Amino acid sequence: MIDKLRDDVLETMSIIPSGASVAIGGFGLTGVPAMLCDALCQLDRRDLHVVSNNAGIDPTGVGRLVHEGRLRKFTGSFPSNPEFLPLLHSGQVELELVPQGTLAERLRAAGAGVRAFYTPTSAGTDLATGNYPSRYDRDGHVVEWMSPKDVRVIDGQACVLEFALATDFALVKSTRADRLGNAAFRLASRNFNVPAAMAGRVTVCEAQTIVDAGDIDPDSVHLPGIFVQYVVQSKDRRLADPVVPVA
């Protein structure tokens, strides 16, 4: 029998070692697996490669990981956390800056067996031509640049080749989930949680409400359980699901 529910968050998260690559869902304050990020801090995990759209906008979620200096690399579109830039410019963290749509598509591609794809997004810009710094030394000098991307003209339009972005783990936050890992999300909280879960070789889902198998209508499952390996009950007590009260 499949039972992906786990009671002990720290024990569940202890499978993620320091140095791992971790895709983390969420956008702004919605759909952020904050409890799982907290667990990484409690477990003192370091040197993480975090893949996430934002680098956090407050000291929770990815923001806390940045604040505590637990990243060796950040891949995302919006590292707008004011704590991030000093870390970048002093060589403590590497940056792979990716357009937001390319990020979502690369994560989905990893989960979908698409090894690489051509998109016009970023063609001709510094992000494609190798003119964007990815790593600095402690004195703020550039020591590495993002790799130039392959270009192919398709139907008269220059397109860059983007590779699938698979990660060792993924952390996602859902509104509801069941023992099979099936998950459903409300409104803007779905965001990167689905592509992140697809990209992670092992995905942990922090569920606001845990429901019985079958409680989520088959047509309303946004993330089929096959993409999720573990489900834990969120300790976030916000009552955001008006249909199903928090258990």
Add this chain to the structure above:
Amino acid sequence: MIDKLRDDVLETMSIIPSGASVAIGGFGLTGVPAMLCDALCQLDRRDLHVVSNNAGIDPTGVGRLVHEGRLRKFTGSFPSNPEFLPLLHSGQVELELVPQGTLAERLRAAGAGVRAFYTPTSAGTDLATGNYPSRYDRDGHVVEWMSPKDVRVIDGQACVLEFALATDFALVKSTRADRLGNAAFRLASRNFNVPAAMAGRVTVCEAQTIVDAGDIDPDSVHLPGIFVQYVVQSKDRRLADPVVPVA
């Protein structure tokens, strides 16, 4: 105000000319826009390039289009309609045979701004190497072969380059739809309807039940209205939606 609802099926479908490329949703007997296919026949449209997983399994839907000889080309994975092969082998129709997952991904890619992608599926097979006939003359001799596909080794695995498959039109069948084009599907009837709608430059949706805007919960919209240009009431009277009775 956006109102994509149309009363007159024939008038709506008359925008599709003979010769057009048309992606058609459905798999087996589920999710087939049979009424829209009937309209193409009533309007006597010919020389169509039909993109659909199956070539029909009975004389409805794509099956009727095949039966009446209205195709110049079929792109799909399963041309298992017994009426199809004689047409192919007598040069009356061209075949582009595509693995089912590649077909879904190529349609989605067209709607998602992905111009092409690399996949290991079909690498090294006749479908990739140009050893598969796509067109015969009236005597059954091969006059054209499918193009060989570009190959690139990614992470040690041979992958073929597949191009986005955009079509002039798409015909889809939904369980529910509203005036905005938002559509929802039950169980296995969703299938190719979503990727087909994404691929079509103009998409017509045959809805089993037409509902008011807002009746489909935002989280339960499987196909956002932006992918649909016209909605018509299906005359198929099957009561397949236990939640919402047929109007």
Add this chain to the structure above:
Amino acid sequence: MSIDGRIGWSREELATRAAMDVPDGSYVNLGIGIPMLIASHLPSDREVWFHTENGVLGLGGAPSPDEVDPDMQNAGKEYAKIVLGAASFDSALSFAIVRGGHLDIAVLGAMQVSPSGDLANWSVPGRTPGVGGAMDLVTGTKQVWVLMDHTDRDGRTKLVDHCTLPLTGLRCVTRVYTTLGVFDIAGSYFDCRELAPGVHTQTVTELTGADVAFGHLR
């Protein structure tokens, strides 16, 4: 010379002017900042559908405190409402909508625009380099409008012959609304379609770093 508040349109007027040009039934993405003002300045006869990158088509206005839904924010990370008939989706489908060419108009702020439609709006030295969805929006959307002050804080023109800041996209902008007027992208020059009240062609010429034509002024 300082523009803001002295000559030409205010930012509110600029948003109101651009809002007039948004056709009924359009699907539109509004960037953070001045572009977002368009939503509250639409003529009452328009039904316009707003897309937000973080996964909703049918974005509404700001909620009152008791209307706040913790699961609903806009791309600017502010709490937001949805309208009746909205649809939610994940980021991959959200950007399929953007990159697949389904949006009619994207409205963005800018640091520099050239007459060929090149746009620079994401990176200035010393600031946190957030690219967000801008590169996706400018390559995917049918019409890309820029809404901005005509000059920057130091009085330097933002309509330039060639962008010197890092590009967001090449040949992507179709129209520019500045505090001084409305400009179409014409390839080697800006084609001025309209001047803000009280603004003279000479002022525009002086404050623009590329050729400007006024033959289509209405």
Add this chain to the structure above:
Amino acid sequence: MSIDGRIGWSREELATRAAMDVPDGSYVNLGIGIPMLIASHLPSDREVWFHTENGVLGLGGAPSPDEVDPDMQNAGKEYAKIVLGAASFDSALSFAIVRGGHLDIAVLGAMQVSPSGDLANWSVPGRTPGVGGAMDLVTGTKQVWVLMDHTDRDGRTKLVDHCTLPLTGLRCVTRVYTTLGVFDIAGSYFDCRELAPGVHTQTVTELTGADVAFGHLR
């Protein structure tokens, strides 16, 4: 020499034998034909989740006439039931599951299999060339099992040194269950793990078009 019904396993027995090897908690796709029989021959202690290409994870058995749901078929276009906890999705996500490597086992029929794991199962001269999802399944799935008669209707072996029919995939099969026994793919030979009751190694050797090793027989 005709096999069917004379020596080795019947098709039902073959499906039963393969079903024994499906681990509890597996995600499995069953091809049309003999592979589909596995679903009804699983040991009672297994919870196995069946994926169907047309968009459901949690495929159930055949419905009684009054249970038929017109919106629910399996990939063989037969009406089907779903199990509690099933999820439905579109074809793009369905094949993301397949191609992304998320399924544990795909079980297919075959015309020819080689010791290197090459598989031919989709095209024979003169038949309608339906490729369906076979090429996706064999390149995406962790384990690819073939279930088939050991020989074809004319008595020709289906375990061959090199496939002569058009390939579905190269080096993709991991295990073969035939009416005569169970074979692992070993590169240059078939590694026979088990013989069907009453089948002798000599018979297998005679009826196989490639080298067979019996050192791992259990």
